[in-house]
Ligand SMILES: OC[C@H]1NNC[C@@H](O)[C@@H]1O
């Protein structure tokens with residue numbers, strides 16, 4: 001930032017981290033007794049993932065995590081958010097325990113603690129055990145029990161020394177991508193299934209929180225949601241109504257039940273006949289089990305207009321030509337992060353928030369010829385979003401920390417390896433890691449706890 005401006009200081013103890021997810025970085029999907037996940041199946045299904053890419057190797061993080069932890073330490077990272085691959089520890093998702101899987105994650109946690117880096121574990125980041133999908137997966141009401149049993153196993157194994165946990169990563173994406181539009185595993189296209197999956201995701205979340213409380217595990221548990229603020233394209237009644245539907249569908253569908261015990265009324269409009277009768281009160285009570293913190297993943301905003309052809313919410317985004325966009329075609333709009341954080345505080349109260357993901361994909365070459373690798377657009381985008389977090393804190397939002405997405409370039413789901421979000425460049429041909437300029441810029445912010 002401008003060296004002459006007063007530095008933007010972050011609160012003492014603000015947690016600076018970076019994030020990944022198992023299927024996107026680990027590789028070795030079936031090693032040491034692990035069972036296949038739905039993403040192993042999906043990525044090996046022709047046509048589902050760009051360029052035929054799979055997570056078979058990815059960043060080889062399953063084996064290279066010691067080197068990656070050393071790199072985290074060199075950047076001064078204070079926390080590392082990563083996910084457990086459920087089917088490594090329970091190959092069939094339930095029943096038989098794979099000790100080698102548990103041992104792997106215990107080694108990762110202990111290596112992080114040894115390096116002075118606080119683990120922040122996501123229990124579910126989309127890689128459902130394939131054996132559970134065979135039993136209906138998120139469509140089977142038993143999944144709340146299966147998830148609670150898996151969560152209990154992890155709390156018993158690591159609950160004595162992991163300070164931060166979350167149940168689910170982005171339940172909206174799981175239901176919308178996996179069941180509504182079918183672009184993510186398990187690739188279904190049904191509004192009826194999406195509504196069922198959404199409810200079971202919420203139930204599993206609540207049962208996971210209850211399991212955490214019952215396990216006596218230390219630390220704090222939360223839920224991680226993606227939030228994308230919706231701005232009306234005009235003040236016409238049609239655009240305003242469409243904006244409310246879009247906001248209800250993406251931003252309130254999970255937070256309202258978890259934090260208020262109610263469902264956004266626009267959802268009946270969005271799902272139509274697929275929206276089931278009101279849920280049993282005892283299930284809504286489970287969903288509302290209090291959480292200790294909220295994880296917010298922020299990437300972009302959307303400007304919304306009514307669009308009768310856009311299914312299911314009958315609203316579509318108006319392209320913001322002239323604005324900087326990332327490789328994933330997301331408008332760079334830092335102000336939306338400030339607006340989102342103040343929206344959460346105003347609507348749900350001032351519960352502790354971690355920005356559990358924020359980052360940007362811009363083009364980087366397949367191999368890095370220099371160290372650090374210049375990435376000016378990612379660096380400026382990082383700075384702008386950190387300033388946006390600072391503004392939210394200044395407005396009274398209780399933001400406790402920030403995790404850059406991502407530590408490493410990795411498998412961007414159906415985009416394959418074509419989108420690079422990493423602070424660290426990965427040359428997939430050699431597995432060489434190279435710091436990008438944004439990594440050094442981030443390290444400087446961490447060292448100063450200021451922008
Ligand atoms: O699209 C970037 C990220 N968004 N949140 C979930 C992560 O798994 C994605 O890679």
Ligand SMILES: [Ca+2]
Nearest residue numbers: 046047049052
């Ligand atoms: Ca493929």
